[in-house]
Amino acid sequence: MSFSVTILGSASAKPTPDRHPSAQIVKVHEQHYLVDAGEGAQQQMFRYGINPLKLRAVFISHLHGDHVFGLFPLISTLGLYGRRTPLKIFGPAPLGEMLGCHLRYFDTQLPYEIEWVEVDTTRHALLFENRTLEVWSVPCVTAS
Secondary structure, eight states, X not given: OOEEEEEEXXXXXXXXXXXXXXXXXXXXXXXXXXXXEOTXXXXXXXXXXXXXXXXXXXXXXXXOHHHHTTHHHHHHHHHHTTOOSOEEEEEEHHHHHHHHHHXXXXXXXXXXXXXXXXXXXXXXXXXXXXXXXXXEOOXXXXXX
């Protein structure tokens, strides 16, 4: 089984010229999964030669800007590049509402479907599974 992790960003809320906010690509058997989507995530994907059209799913750990601000432009770019297959997006409850507001406010017409999956961040639960990968939630406690 082939497996790799590419760190697209590991900085906190204060990006620097050399470090971008949180975003990682997990690649399992040519299937790409994005874990967090900090600002600039799609530019980092291009920088590392990762085709964003190969994304199977996006997992957002929690709703701090340094983990989610890159998601909205990525969604639009996928449409511009001609994505047709549905994209699963997993995240805490308010993210679904934020996605809906963003798409309505900017009148974004996507040529693909977003399959929103709400994650209860207070529970340990199986979120996603296929023959080579399982993704589990872990209760998350963050400082406000």
